[in-house]
Each structure stands twice: as structure tokens, then as C-alpha cells.
Amino acid sequence: MIQKVIMKNLICSNCAGRIERALGELPYINSASFNFPNQVMLIDATDEFDEENAIPEIRSIVDSIEDGVETYAYSKRHFMETKHQIETYYTFFIGFAIYVVGYLIGLLMERDVITYVWADNLLGINGFSGEDLFYGIGYAFIAYKIARKTWKGIKRLEIFDENTLMLIATIAAMFVGHPYEAALVIIFYTVGEYLQHRAVHRSKQEVSSLIDLKIEYANRIDENGNVVIIDPMAIVKGDRLVVKNGEKIPVDGTILKGTTSLNTSALTGEAKLSNATVGDFILSGNINVGNVIEIEANKEYSESTIAKMIDLIENSTNHKARPENFITKFARYYTPAVTFAAFLMFLLPTLINPSGYEDYIYSAAIFLVVSCPCALVLSVPLSYFAGIGAAARKGILFKGSSYLHMVTDVDVIGLDKTGTLTHGKFEVTDVTDEETLKLAASVEQYSNHPIAQSIVKHYEGELYEFDNIEEVPGFGIVVTTDEGKILVGNRKLLNKHKVRVTDKKNVIGSNVFVSKNGRYVGRVLVADTIKDSSRNVIRRLLQKYNITMLTGDNKAIANSVAYDLGNINFLSGLLPEEKVEAFNAIETKKRKMFVGDGINDAPLLKNADIGVAMGDGSEIAIDVADVVIMGNDLTLLEQALKIARKTKNIVYQNIIFSLSVKFLFLVLAGFGETSMIMAIFADVGITLIAVVNSLRLIYTRGKDNVKPGHVHN
Secondary structure, eight states, X not given: OEEEEEEETOOOHHHHHHHHHHHHTSTTEEEEEEETTTTEEEEEXXXXXXXXXXXXXXXXXXXXXXXXXXXXXXXXXXXXXXXXXXXXOHHHHHHHHHHXXXXXXXXXXXXXXXXXXXXXXXXXXXXXXXXXXXXHHHHHHHTHHHHHHHHHHHHTTOOOSHHHHHHHHHHHHHHTTOHHHHHHHHHHHHHHHHHHHHHHHHHHXXXXXXXXXOOOOEEEEOTXXXXXEEOGGGXXXXXXXXXXXXXXXXXXXXXXXXXXXXXXXXXXXXXXXXXXXXXXXXOTTOEEOSSOEEEEEOSOGGGSHHHHHHHHHHTTTSSOOHHHHHHHHHHHHHXXXXXXXXXXXXXXXXXXXXXXXXXXXXXXXXXXXXXXXXXXXXXXHHHHHHHHHHHHHTXXXXXXXXXXXXXXXXXXEEEESTTTXXXXXXEEEEESOHHHHHHHHHHHTTOOOHHXXXXXXXXXXXXXXXXXXXXXXXXXXXXXXSSOEEEEEOHHHHHHTTOOOOOOXXXXXXXXXXXXXXXXXXXXXXXXXXXXXXXXXXXXXXXXXXEEEEOSSOHHHHHHHHHHTTSOEEEOSOOHHHHHHHHHHSOOSSEEEEEEOSSSOHHHHHHSSEEEEESSOOHHHHHHOSEEESSSOTHHHHHHHHHHHHHHHHHHHHHHHHHHHHHHHHHHHHTTOOOHHHHHIIIIIHXXXXXXXXXXXXXXXXXXXXXXXXXXX
């Protein structure tokens, strides 16, 4: 079972990895994965997990690894009054003040304001000059926090990390007479760390504001007819709720009273209004911008669309991309390796020429400072987090950074037709006679398929009522009565029951055939139309992808739609299970993606390398899909592909840039051609550049938007 533990203020990626590994060693935890966007540790726990006893032990482990992290159970998040600890830098500021005093003394001595003899006699001690003494004392205060973290790591037998490297390097520099540089390196490192934390914190706030979907309250009508404010979690199926102007729809439901307009931007990422009236099914998270309405709750809050979206976002960093996993493993082995290499840089030349040991120690210290893996460990996960947040702003939900990365390897796209390429809003265009329409509507009232609903909506008279109904996926509906069977569906259904279709009229559209007691009655012709956005998007995507439409419609309809979309490939007349086989048979050199609206698409969405559920879809489609697009416009699919490519490019930019600069400075350090100050730039400076580069995904507005209806030449 999955348990959630809040770990607020945990920003250090390396520390999070240590905590994950430490928690995995507890007997009642199988594994742990930290979700940076929501500061939640997701724990795969055994049946022996007991929250009351586990949380204190987990908190103890966290405190032993990182300072200032508030750890408490996710279930207590609404009631927990935290101290909101602000990470203090008191010792740093004290040390910095002492360091500045030492610097001023040195400056005054250089300008002969005070003499070296006076300063050294009054302030020097045991061979240290006056300014060096201040540098040394200042260093002790400035490096206190790093030393404390290093000591915590040593106690846990986890010695090799950036804090250890920095501490060893600067102590070595102090030892060989460079206290000024040693203290300055820690100052730059601490300032850089603070700026990194601020950048990450700002990015988290930015993404949180973009995907702020939380429902704070709901208005329920009680048994006395009074409206009372309740927690959305208290809503049960069947409750009558009032939604006022400006309020969010708390749960999925049906309008009982009133007509209004809904702002769907929270779900779809597109600020457009949708009209809603009595009888309409509306989704939670949409904002009522019109009149007061009364709805009946069809679901509890935990099962509603908005809760599922929040859950998707909260768990979006569970599935880590290949570069993330690589960097995590790389850092685990890289740090001990460079520490050993630095030791050899000191040892080997010293054995050959012992008199130059101080220079060798200094070069090794520079090597350690340069080699810190902070830039990669921080910027790569941050890039994927930013990419997921940028996509969520547009109503595109990736269930993990692994899927965001995998999308960039797609070369084949399979598409459902109805509701994905077409509007999915069928209209009856022809019917044999009134009795055929009545029979079809009476039977189709028991189906949720768009074609069935269009027939029911078209017929305005009274319907027959039936009891024994069987819906056969991919065929239609069979109703068993005392007189015999009524069949409403495609030609295959009637052929299966040996009913001969006598109507030979050849028309483009979806034919719904009707038979009663083994006798052919007639047919209802239903037509759908292609979305304008589908035409434009498909023609652009055809330049990069092999696109195939898979549909259950007959060849004539499929051919007409495929030709209109730019003569794409198509496979027609497919049953749901046949779609999976047909899709698997499509050849690919990389990965295959399937895009569907969720109606009968769940098996294929799960089977594909990348399954993309579009539109409102079905609950099972959202559950099995890897990417959920809360809209029915293919332009959003194009946006998803662009965001994925941009994220991947930024990740590789950071990796190549960081490793290249570090390698250059490591070579220079090996030959003694660099200084400690340049080394700290190669660490902190490169990290900040990589972080800022990652944040471009969030702060770049509008450049990647593709306007519907616009075709690039």
C-alpha cells in the first residue's frame, strides 16, 4: 500500500536520495520515492506500517540527514500547524563579518595605514598573521553548516557528497596557507546554494499557481432545505449542491436547476466558456461564471475528475526519466571516484617530489571543488519538473517524467477516429421510417456510446422499455423479449444472428441497422464531422511522424476521413480487440503512441508505448493512459510533443554544458593552471546557469503556442 509523508523544505536532491535509500531499509517499507513538486515522500509500505510509530522514526531519519525539514503524515496536512522554519544563516553572517574584518586589516596593511609588525604582534597567534587569524576564525563559523552536514553523513557511513568534497578541499587550502581563498570558496558556495534554493522554491511556487486545482469548500442543501458549507471530502453521491457565481464545481454532477456558463480553463488550459443547462453532466474543477445552479453529485470528491487530476500531478515525478536515473547513479559513483582521483593527484607527485607537497595539496583541493556534481543533480530533475508544470498549465498531464522523455522517441502515432479526429457529435441524417427510429432509440437509450446518444436525442416521442439488454462491444446491442430478439448495431451484428440486410443503398456515414425477431426492419444513418484543428495538426505532424487512423467504421467512411486529413494511413472495420493487434503490427524503429478519447480505447491505451487519453474520456482511460489531455483539440497533442522535445533539449544542454566546463577545469586543475576562485565558479556558477536554463520551461510564455487553424508552410 502507498503511504504519503510530507517533507516540507526538502530541496536537496542528493539528500532526498539518501532519505529514500534509508527509508527503504526499514522493515515495513519496500521502497520510497520523493516528489519534489509537492514535497511528499511516496512510500510503498507493507501491512506492518503503523503511522503512529512510523512517522517519528521517519522524522528521525530525515533529521539525521538534512536540517530544517518538517516531516509529518500526509493525512494530517489539513490540521498540522507547522513552525514554518526558516533556514537561518546566523553562523554564516557572524563568520562573514569576521572574514570582512580580516580582509580590511589586510587592506589597511597594504596601504600602510597599520604596520605588519603591529597587526601581527597584536592579532597574530602561533605563526598566523593578523588577517589570517580572522580568516581562520571566520572560516570556522562560515563552514559550520557544511561541517555539520558532513558529520551527519559520516555517522550514517555516507561520506562522499558535495559537502564532504567542499570541506576537505577548503581545509586542505587552509593547511597550505590559503585561508583567504578557503573562506571565500565557502562564502560563494553558501551564497550559491541559497540562490539555488530560492530558484527551486520560486519554480515550485510558479508551477503550484499554474495548477492550483484544489476545491476549498462546497455548498450542500441539507434535509431542511438550508445551504451549509462543508468540506468537499464530506460529499456523498446523491447530495444536492449549490454552486454560485465564481465558485468551482466541487464534484462531477448533473445540473438539476439553472442555466449557466462554465470556465473550463482549470481542466483544459484554455480559457473558453461552455454553456450548461438542466440535465447536463458537468466536471469538477470548472468555474461557474454565470447564474447560480443546483447540481446532484454523481461521485464522491475522491472519485471526481478534479481529484484524479490533482493525484496525477502529485504523483507525476514517480516515474523518473532515463537521464534522471542516470544522473542519480552517476553522482553515487562519481563523487567517490573524484575524491580518490584528488588523493592520487596529491600522493603520486609527492612521492616523486616531496618538497612540492603544498602545491599538490592545493591543486587537489581545487580539483575537489570543481568536481562537485551539484549542477547535474539539481538541474536535471528540475528540468523535468518544469516541463511537467508547463504542460499542466496547458491542460496536459504527464504521469511521470519518464513519459515526458519517452514521447520524444515516438515515430509512429496511432489515432482513434471518433471524438479524437472528429467532433464525436453525431447527428441523424437519414432513417428508413419512424418505426425504425423508435426501435433504435428505445434500444440505444441503454448505451453511452455517442452514436447511440445521438439517435436517442433525435427521437422526440415515447420510447419502448426493455429489461434484458446485452451490449456487445464493437457490434451493438441485443435485446431479448418474449417474442424474440431485437438487434440494433452494425452489419456484423445482424450477420452474426443470420439476419439479411436488404438495404443496398451506399452512403457515407455510420449505419445503425435494426432487426426484430429475425426480420430486417431498417437503418438509421448517423454522420460525424472532422474537426478543423485535426486537419491542420495532422498535416504538420505528417512531416515528422508515421500516422495511422484505427477505426471500427467501414472502409468507405475511413477512406473519406483519411483522405480529408491529408491521405493518412488507416485501418478500418476493427473491433476493440482487433485494434490492439492491428496497432502492434505497425512497424516502428523507435516507440509507438496511441491517442484516443477513451471510448473503447482503454486496452490500446494501456498496450501502446505511450497512451494518450484526450477529452473528458472515461475513468478507465484516464487510469491506464500515460498522458491525459483535458481537451478534445489535437492542438494540445502538438503542444505536448513540443514541450517534451524542449524539455529533453534543455536536459541535454545542462548535461553537456556542465560536464564540458567541469572537464575543462579539472584538466586545468590537474596541471595547476587554475585557482580556487575559478574552481568555485566552475561549481556554483555552472549550477546556477543550469538552474536558470531549466526554468526557461516555466517562464517562457506563449512562444510555443500553435494557434488552431494555422498551418505552417
